[in-house]
Every structure is written in structure tokens, then in C-alpha cells.
Amino acid sequence: MSDQVLNVEKLYVDIPVSEGILHAVDGISLHVNRGETLCIVGESGCGKSLTSLAIMDLLPKKAVRKVNSLELCGESILECTEQEMSDIRGNRMGMIFQEPMTSLNPSFTVENQMVETLSRHRGVTGQEASNLAVQMLERVGIEPATQRLRQYPHQLSGGLRQRVMIAMTLLCNPELIIADEPTTALDVTIQAQILRLLRELQSDFKMGLMLITHDMGVVASVADRVAVMYAGQVVEEGPVLEIFDNPTHPYTRGLMRCIPIPGKIDRTKPLGTIPGMVPSLVGEFSRCRFDGRWESGASGSSVKTTSLAPLQGKNRSFSVDESPKHFVHFCCDDCLHKSGHQIGEDLAQ
């Protein structure tokens, strides 16, 4: 399965807090194929950033990571020492962060910060490294690149800084890029430009892109596949068209109702919202994760039902309409019953 750039199985991230243990990421499995964009969507606080930091092994000190398997291009990177991980980071997998304004070091020029990546991983220094940096800046649409190279981050706008971040991440031609809400801090026109750029570079460089967002509009425009996260778990996963055409989990449907799709907006009704709040992730769940978040009347027969086939060895996980790539997961039997779907065979457990 070497066309999988990233494969994560059963990832848990626990953070000890004063009230107990916060299960921020609760048994997530994901994969990203070469040349593919996987979008991870979910509300604020559902564990998207911690998932990406856990993959990079950059979690805050107090966070505890447990994972069954973590593979980069088919090789396990679970047993890597810190030294080996740092050889991989910035080289074979890179990360772009949400905050372009603070993600670059204010004390060093763009050149300095780009060249140090090259010298760290490629041993390229001096004029040669500078030339490569210029080429990459031009590649991400920065003009005039030689002049920008000598500037400090505070002399660049947010959009430019994010382009610099992208260029810096691409320098060593990584197999995987994780972008954690790369456009959230930018204004709308710049957002669109940056997303287009990422999409373009991703197909040019044939890398895997894991794009984190809470914006279904972004998902619609760039994703190949989508993973919907809720309270530390992936509740639904599948190719973007299948998810948009046939959202199966009630939560995914809720998210869909929250996006205005041009041409499909019913102006007599307000834009949808999902009632309630994200549950606290501290301690074990005694009740359903979706308690209080079911839209009244959403359960039972009022929604389109889909046939679900239980997945082997995965509790309350089902494939949807016999699609090989579209999966849905329910946190409890209650949820499953409320969703009103038909189960193909007898309920496994």
C-alpha cells in the first residue's frame, strides 16, 4: 500500500487537565493517498489540530499520544527517536499553520529562515540555497522574489507570509503536507488565492495534502476525500461527492445545512445551525456525544435513510450504500437508532 502517503490507525491523544483527563482525540484512523487532498472538517475544539500535531510528533509536552500504527509512505515512524523525527519533519512531511502573522520568526529574514531548512535537510548552503529559495518563492507567486527574500516577516502582509510558509514547507519536496486552517486568518479573496495555490502545488508536486478546516465551502472546492470529525472521533469519511450527495451521519447533515450553496438557498428559511454545544471531552462519556445536538424532528423517518453494512472488527462503523470508500461511525446504539438508518445485516454487537 505504498500509494498511501500517510496511514494512521487508532490515534488517541489525552491531555491531563485539572478536572481529569481530556480525551481530545479518541481513536481516529485516517489515511492520505499520494496526490490526494484529504479535508478534515469539524467544529472548533473537536481535536483537528491535536491530530495533526500528533502526526508530526509536535504535541505539547503534557499531551500523551497513543497510536496503533503511524506510517509515512508505508514505513512506520512510530519507533523513531526525536532525532530521526526531526530528520523527517520539514523534509518528508511539512506543516503549515493557521497563523501566518506569528508563524515566522520576526528576527530573521525570509532568506535566513528558508535557507536554514535547506541546509538542515539537504546540506545546501550559500548562493545555491538562496537561488533555490528564490525559485520556490516565485513558484508560490511572490514577486519580486529576490527583494522579498531579504525582507523580514513584519514587512509582509498576511497573505504573503502564508505564501512564504508554503514555499518554505515545499523546499524539500515533502511527500505529505499538513495544513491546519491555513486560510482562516486571511481575508476572503486571499483565502481563495491561497487555496487555489495549495491545490495547484499539490498536484504539481504529487504530494499528499491533509487540509484542516471548519469551512464546508473550502471542502467543496478542494477536497478529494473528507473526514468529518466530532468530539475527537471521525464520524463520517468518504469521497467528497459521496459525502455531499449522501451525507449519512446526522452531524454531517447538520454541517451541510450550515453552508449556503449558491442556487440552492431557500431564502424563506434561515441558514441552518446545529443546536447545542460541543460536549466536554474531559473524563469518560456516560451519555451520547450528541446529547442535545439532535435537531428536533431530525430523527426517525423524516430523513432519507440509507442502507448500512457493518464493517468487520469496527464497532458501530458501517459502509454506506455498499460504497468501498464511504464510512460512517456512530458513538452509541442510541445514536444509531435515532439516525433511522437501515442496517444491512444483523447489528454487530
Add this chain to the structure above:
Amino acid sequence: MLIYAIKRLGVAFLVALAVSLVTFTLLRLSGDPAAAMAGEGATQEDIEYVRTHYGFDQPIPVQYYNWLTNAVRGDLGISIYLKTPVADVIFSRAPTTMTLGLCALTFALILAIPLGVLAAMYPNTMLDRVALTTAVIGQALPSFFFGLILIIIFGVWLRWLPISGHASWLNFIMPSIALGYYATPAIMRLTRAGMMDVLSSDYIRTARAKGLRPRTVLFKHALRNAVIPVVSLSAVQLGFMLGGSIVIETIFSLNGLGSLAWQSIQRSDFEIMQGIVLSIASFYIILTFLADMLNAFLDPRIRVH
């Protein structure tokens, strides 16, 4: 950068002018220089003679103007007690105090910055507490008391170091430690706080995400940004230390400006006191200016617009 330097230089000049005006006025108001000069057994006529002869009868602004125009030419007047030019006395004493101040600051930085960095790297651990305690002892002990302890241990018991005079650099070790230790807690705390702040910043996360080695992340990306406020604080601390040198120089019998100040206060030697305040203030102003320049060099946001 040049514009910034010129602005800072302008400010430094104004501060120097203000300091000289304030000290001049305060010293003139704090006693009668004519009486002090004429000596103890002097008659009223003698005092009046001295007053008119040296121009003490003129309004203070006029006296200040005369003093200032002379000072600019390097003439700080004649010492009332020593009967020698003030500038000569100060020039012979100043190097000792400047050396003491710089050594003390160096000691404080060498102790405080690594302690602060360590404490920030392992916050709320034993190491953090030990580092903080080490630094705080410096502030809890008055520097004269700490100086005496050093003298007893290293000078009297162990006989490793000379306890008085300024014959060699060995003489400067104990006074520098006694003076510099006092400044360590403030510098250490600021280093720790700055470092903790920087270590949790987004650009440090970026540096790690780029796969840089831990020492590059720590010393290049973190420390560089964390020391910027420490540089300004060091200049301020040096000011305190120059004030503290009065006590320390007296204890260690160093013939610097501090002990000269102490003697001159006892002798009501106005001209010398005036000169000392001015030269210590100038030294302090120059160092503050250098600190500003160093900061501008470290922080491009100050330098580049």
C-alpha cells in the same frame, strides 16, 4: 537604522542635559558652597568674599550657564578640598568604577541568563526552583553584607583573593560578584519569562516543524528573541549598580568614583560631587544608548520600517 540612532542620540543628549541641570540645582540648594569653601573658622566677611569671588552670589541659572559652558570644554571646576581640577580627579578614578560596573554586569548576565534559560526549559520543576532560589538569595542579602561574607570566606579564611585595593584584576572579582549578584534575580526572571513566552510561540513550533535541531531552535530562534527585553533591563540594572558602587568600593577599598563620592559628601566638596554625578550619569546614558543600538540590531522591527 541611522534615523533611529540619531533620534536615540538626541534623547540621550537631552537626558544628559536634564540630569546636569537637576543635580546642579539640587547641590546648590542643599547647602552654602561659599561657607563650605571658606572653611570652619571663617568670618562672615571671608564667606562673602568667597561668594563673590567664585560667583556664588549670582542667580542659579547664570551659575549653571557658566558651569555648563566650562563643562563642555572639559573644565569641571576646581575641587574645594583637594584644590586640583575636578576633571583630573574624576579621570583618575573613573576607570576603576567603570571596570567594576562592567565586570559586575558581566557576572550578573553570565549567571542570570543560563539560569533563566534552564528555568524556562524545565518550568515548575526542581531545577526551576533551584535556579530561582539561587537568584533570589542575591536580592535578599544586602550587597554590603554579601560583600563582607565574601571577604571573610575568600579573603580571610581561604586567602584566595585580595580583599582591598585595585592592583590587579583579582581585586575586582569579589566586588564584581557582590555588586552583580544583586542584579541577577531581575535579569533571571525576565530571561525566564521571556524564554517561556518565546518557547510557546508559533514561530518556535514552526522551527520544530521544519525539523531544526533542538539547539538551533533554542539558541537561534528562541534566545535571540528572549534577550531583547533583557538588554534594556541590563542597562537599567547597571545604573543601580553604579549607585551601589559607593558602598562596595568603600568596603573593598577600591579607589573609584564611588568612594570618592562618599569622601566628597563628607567634605561638602560640591564641585567634585557635581562632576561625579555628571560622569556616572554620562556613563549610564552612553550604555543605555548602546543597549538601544544593540536592541535595534537584534530586533528588525525597531530597525527596519
